[in-house]
Amino acid sequence: MDIDMSRRNRRPRPLTDSERARLEEFIESISYSNRYSDSEFEYRHVQLPKAMLKAIPKEYHDVSKGTLKLLWEEEWRALGITQSLGWEHYEVHEPEPHILLFK
Template identity: 65%
Template sequence: MAGHHEPSYEDYVERIHYSEKYSDDHWEYRHVILPKPMLKLIPREYFDPEEPGVLRILSDSEWRGIGITQSLGWEHYEVHAPEPHILLFRRQKDYQEKYLNKQK
């Protein structure tokens, strides 16, 4: 196994998958899929004390801190206990028109 090394945290970050966006009348949604082994490297305090292995809802700075990169306005609003490596995000449908274009 010459040259084989454990993937680094950066390797996992590069493998984070971002779904296409989908929306309803009020929100746009997307899910972010972390490589499963990455869960072992996330700080313990990010997990729900009631449900071992399941992330709690993370703040903007927390999910950005673990390597998820998205534009402004997204919030982590739901966890999917059977698949804790999938994080569900949403933001207001017209977020960019409402907040970002006003700054010009």
Template identity: 70%
Template sequence: MDLKALRNKAQQPRMLTESERARLEEFQDLIHYSSRYSDDHFEYRHVTLPKNMLKVIPKDYFDPETGTLRILQEEEWRGLGITQSLGWEHYETHTPEPHILLFKRSQD
């Protein structure tokens, strides 16, 4: 795990307020989930958020250095409306396309 992921894991999850959650609801049906793919250790998938959704996600969900979403804890990404089975971990944001979140989970 890299230093940035460790730093984000140490933080308490920042839960959305009711009004923030309400602003995100209109986008939740437009979230796209890729097929799963894998290597010898992990199963992966990417989740594509509608680009306009980034405008209503709270600013403190973003990394001030990169301007992309920071690594979100499970409670945070689920709060955005991302729905997946248990075990998935947000491990990266695709910098050239900041609305694409990369997830992985152990194959064990």
């Protein structure tokens, strides 16, 4: 399962201090699933508060899909998502765009 690089920013887009400040109120409400796996990868999903999507900069959004883009590690960590090293954002659950899938 390869990452579709066309669904990412060409390079990580850092947050400004004011953007980061707008997101701080949501960080405590981010929830993380337990890890689950198949024969190839370990997975988890991260659920952002729905209201947080409106505070995330437009450059992080994929307007063609109505979701966030696939985020670089620098980007998802800047949003306040905290996980151990090695996780990669590979998909957004389109029916619920506030749910990010990691492997």
